[in-house]
Amino acid sequence: MTTVICPYCFARSSAAGLPYRCLMIPGGVRGSQPCGPERDDVWAEFMGPSIPPSARMRGPVFTRPRSPVSRLRPAANAGPAVCPGCGVTTTVRVCGSCHSDLPSDYCEQDSRIIALVGAKASGKSTYVAVLVNELNRRVGQAFDASLAAMGQGTQQRDKEMAQDLYERLRLPDATRPAALGFNDPLLYRLSLPRRGRLGTGSRHTTLVFFDAAGEDLAGADAVDRYTRYLSAADGIILLVDPLQLGTVRDRLPLGDGPPLPAVETPPQQIAADLATQLRAHGRGGSRGRVSTPIAVAVTKTDMLRPLLDPHSPLLSSATHEGGTLDEDDRLAVHEELRAQLADWDSGALYRQLERDFAELSLFGLSALGAPPPADAPADVPKSGPQPLRVEDPLLWLLARRGLLPVTNAWKGQSR
Template sequence: MTSVICPYCFDRAPAARLPYRCLMTATGVRGGQPCNPERDDVWAEFMGPSVPPALRMRGPVFAAPRSLGGLRGGGSRAACPGCGVSTPVRVCRRCHSDFPSDYCDQDSRIIALVGAKASGKSTYVAVLVNELRNRVGRAYDASLAAMGSDTQRRDRELAEDLYDRLRLPEATRPAAMGFNDPLLYRLSLPRRRRLGDGSRHTALVFFDAAGEDLGSAEAMDRYTHYLRAADGIILLVDPLQLGSVRDRLPPGEGPPLPAVETPPAQIAADLAAQLRAHGRGGSRGRVTTPMAVAVTKTDMLRPMLGPHSPLLRNAPHHGGTLDGGDRLAVHEEMRALMEDWDSGALRRQLERDFAELSFFGLSALGSPPPAQAPADAPKSGPQPLRVEDPLLWLLGRRGLVPVSKPGKPTAKGVGA
């Protein structure tokens, strides 16, 4: 039986048992009268006190109808028992949030984005989505589509701000100011079989926490359900938060350095503690959730890199395959750099706490924002480097993209 993870409260339920929500339209067969809206206190309580009374009135929620065998039906539509109108809208049984129409039709992968306030999570997601639709999408013959009206609206706003207006996205609001909806995307990849090729669809759920919510273990507890349900974590580390990196940068170049926020090592420690406390710790004391540690703003690190550093170019992706040798080269270089930062404290913290760990380096913009306008993107627009690497590694761990082993040929025979 297919199970569905709610992308809002992260409750897991069999798809066949998910309730429906009435559309309240006047085309029913039982007298032609639509259902009246009802108070949905379950949804309103989950969303928080900012929901005005008028928005609490929503279409009635009803249980999935039983089939002839007595089991709950798993169809894509069901007739409302009140008005008889068929509805495709499924809702979470725990929080009553509406699912996008096709969310329940494919596997879902929840990707947790974690990072301090200045790490650039919103900019990273906007650039990652653009790359998956263009350069990376071409390499893997993949497509990416926003799911649901909320994600479609936010997706459009992020793209317009960053690529049309050259403005960096606004920071994620803290949980104390209200619930942050996740971004939902349908990733479609080719599926090759002996009896004919097809497509494999996966729902990607990106949920990020505001930097203010990562300042302590108590604040991070708000995201316990999200972290526990995650298939993989991308921890964004701003190197400009590390004193040893700040001290090595040429003075007077680039935009002003950001204010120092919660130390990355503290975020990693709190994250590991939360995951262990909720069943994600292994028998050897390390967390089992795959962790992609992505050092951002590598354009600022160029004085520390050699001329042949893999961090200066994008991954090859020959034949729609993740190059394992290239990934390993990036991992080793980033690990060596981190060993030299603050005496390697962050590197040791991560390796002691996480069993599946890989280091990455990326730049969402390709160059620093203008010194006189730090809220703007570079005038040339984003020229990203390696933003896709952490996500593709996590997807490769789940068998969703092909991965060549180090030293093995890729799909086009190019050595890894």
């Protein structure tokens, strides 16, 4: 049975049990009256006071009556249902807890929630936009994968982000904090080839990203929804801005790039807060370490060139030969960063992570491939984004869940 996690309130339910919303359209049957809008207080309460009273009036929500057939064949509970009020068929499913409408194909496959976390200006919004683009091009090609935005909200945002980054060469604005309004989750359908004896075909997974504002993380003040999102996550990507690390700031040659960003919450503080929240939501495992896998990615690695060996594995992307994830390559990156972090912040971040998380891997990436121009710090470099290793953290998390094949040169085979 397909389990659906609502991408708005993160309540879990079986796809078959989700209510429907009437579309309020005329049925074409003479004499029949379409349903009128009703006050949806469940939804209005979830959305908060910013929703004007007129917007609270929506299509009636109903549940499909239980029939003997539906009990025997759960599949009979998928697909459209007939509204008991007007007799017209609807396909729109809503979350039973918050009454948010779900995109039409959201309920057809299991969902994986990937939480994206990082201090203010660590590069989250730029990263998501570039990652989506890469997954549809180079990486998608290597893994025979495709990614489709689900629902109008995500499609619209993707289009705007891509136009800004790739055509107008403009960097994203700072994301608004959740306290000021509602930031919609980004929903994608990832299709990967199905492997195994049962032959070919595709396997679909829903990916939910939530691009929060950096300040939403601030320890005790973290909004409730954000915490629920973190505790529902199957994997976490924590973005770390190396320009926040004292030694990196001291050593970078000045003058040939944009000014250094203002100092934000230190990454080890964010990691510790994150672990506290996850433990409070039952994600603590053995020895108090959090069981959710965490990919810790140092961003903006283009700025670190002067501090790295020219042959550093951080300076070129993986090839993903044969559509598999190269475990040796991942380890080379992990070890390189562990060694560098021991130098850049005396290993403080890594020590904190090891204390708090049972499953962790370090990554290094650059969404832009080069620093923004010194004279136009809000612009993408003239050549457009030339990303480095942006896909690695997500691919690792997917592989942890058995969704991607992994190779290991030492064993010489994939598993």
